Amino acid sequence: MMCSVVFTEQQFIDWVTAGPRAALPVGPGDDCALLHDGTVIGLDTVVEGVHFAPGTDLARVARKALGACLSDVCAMGAVAESVLVSAQLPPGLDGRALADGLALWAARFAVSIAGGDTVSTAPGALALAVTACGRLPPGAQPWRRAGAQLGDLLVVSGPLGGSRGGRHLDVRPRADTVAWIRCHDCTVHAAIDLSDGLAADLPRLTEASGVGARVQAAAVPIHADARALPSPLTAALGDGEDFELLLALAPDSLLPPQSSCIGQITASGLELVGEGGRAGAWPQAGYAHAF
């Protein structure tokens, strides 16, 4: 047998969290948790050979590790303030370049490095696990996956697809979109960040909300990186690692700059409406770890 999937990422999460649920304002199942003291906190890991190729410029590895985690904080509508970094370093790594990259990107993303640890790991297994801590604006509620309502506008914060050409390393967490929304007449009912691709992440939002969605294929914004690919729309739906926000906005909301309304929240089911106006099945795509 070439390969056997013994269990999936979601199964593992379900097993770990099967016991008494965390008595937290927001526990597992969203992009971040919300602690009693108001800290919004999330964790994201990048691993050599899985999230980046061996030999990748270490400053870009650092950017991806920090950016992916900060994207989760953005998906909760919070402002990231600090990070903790688990640096798992194989022998022979250029520690100076990685450390400088971490310091650089923490400064660029305007977060402080609050702590972390540094440990040895096996050759070829460089990994960075980053915990990001943020806060909500005073009086604000966190955005969650649950909460989308019938008739909400389905909005993505920017163009999708083709990230594997290199953009997946140059993560830009959408703090700008969060800041704009917090300052304008824009009501977020639900949110998630697009790390595994719209095809995989939209169902997470609709399932958590107990609703459906209808997406207009022609309205999905396709990134320039995907336009040259054989199937640009397929790439936009399935490539993942766009780190744009997917939002369910109240119908009368202003749309954030650079964002696109790609459809609407419906009562149930997922539909992709093609060019000819015919609704088709939702594509099976997007990235999931299997073990």
Add this chain to the structure above:
Amino acid sequence: MMCSVVFTEQQFIDWVTAGPRAALPVGPGDDCALLHDGTVIGLDTVVEGVHFAPGTDLARVARKALGACLSDVCAMGAVAESVLVSAQLPPGLDGRALADGLALWAARFAVSIAGGDTVSTAPGALALAVTACGRLPPGAQPWRRAGAQLGDLLVVSGPLGGSRGGRHLDVRPRADTVAWIRCHDCTVHAAIDLSDGLAADLPRLTEASGVGARVQAAAVPIHADARALPSPLTAALGDGEDFELLLALAPDSLLPPQSSCIGQITASGLELVGEGGRAGAWPQAGYAHAF
């Protein structure tokens, strides 16, 4: 060349944190950070082949990963409430056993699993990076490495040495000692947890505090696991992974149960006073990652 140490753990940390210091109540350099909203937060990583042998019972791996991180929260005098877990899983791992172990030990240690992530990694590179979040009792200050004062009692919360016989996996964070201290007339001026061994961790406390220490060799409590080893005292000083607390207590403090006073804080220098009453140099021992 058989092996070349290119950089040390401390150098890497210094490089990462060389920029503008975190504007946090407590930033890098202690066992945990303290965020503005009062969250005490720390991160600890265990890696296959480094912190546990390949084939180790996965429930014990889970216990070690959670316990080591919670020990850091104890070292700040805080009460742990929740954890986030980065599970980096190689192919073929028994995910069910690891997940059950994580759930079991989170429940035993009375913390909730607030979130985390699950990613694939290389064969032989199983790793768990755990972030623990805790809180201080109302009005209490965190214990730090800095703060030890001339004349303070140097106290360890339990016996040391021989952890490599297996105890290093069965971590028991000293939440009991923290709780006792918070309820009794016991003033902590400085604290650190003994993860790398007294020989390595005491200098961290004294350097951060700008003081010295005199330790009575005969007063160092030696764990039963170390008594059968060729050099029990050397084992107690250098083996590491005891996860006991090392405390600098005000001279009139009550001592916590099971703890031992091993010496005193002095103005400068580190001395180990042998059986004959003669002060010797501080031993060079304890564990440090090098790359």
